[in-house]
Amino acid sequence: MPSLAHYMTQYDHEHESGWNKFLHGVGIPMIFVGIILLLFTKWILGAGIFLGGWVLLFLGHRIEGNRPAFFQGPIYLLVGPIWVAKEAWMFLTGTHRRPTSEGTPQSDAMK
Template sequence: MSKIEELIENYKRDHQNPVNKALHMVGIPMIVTSLPLIFFVPPLGIALFVLGWILQFIGHAFEGKPPSFFRDPTFLLIGPTWYAKRIFAKLTGRKFDEPAPSPAEPTMTTQNVAHA
């Protein structure tokens, strides 16, 4: 298991409560969206940033655990990664915990490209 996969697994363990997960699914994109908006539309960017964090902390009150980044600031980047993986799983019809499919055997086309 890679370091990032290990961090995501730890993050998942800290986010089991359905209310917390739902609030994170709203709060994380608000925070990420707010970052560029702070420079272009400061009032909107700041409002999204603050509201996103409020949602995160309310979620952790339901979870009964402090945010993961209190333990390790790396989790500030893992949260958006967790969110992206959940969305990708929903879009592809896979379960979130299901491993990615292994690459298929090389086809004639990919073999020709590799040797070109």
């Protein structure tokens, strides 16, 4: 089974557009909040937020011009939230990506 690093690299490759990253940064947390609201409070509000999050993800992929990663396998349903957390951390801490000698993005924190 491939490593988490493999999945994260693949996910990075399919989420290069700034708009797609932004829409995922909003949409994935919306999906999680929607699930919590569906389970523990008014289901109609939870359903709306849940579906709204998915709409944002699909809109991001339409902008990017590719299919959502989870079509490649359900593991990407877990990789997505980890990727968003990593992107948020990099944004909040000011670590920026720069190409390595192989041409793949790598954060300053990984060096």
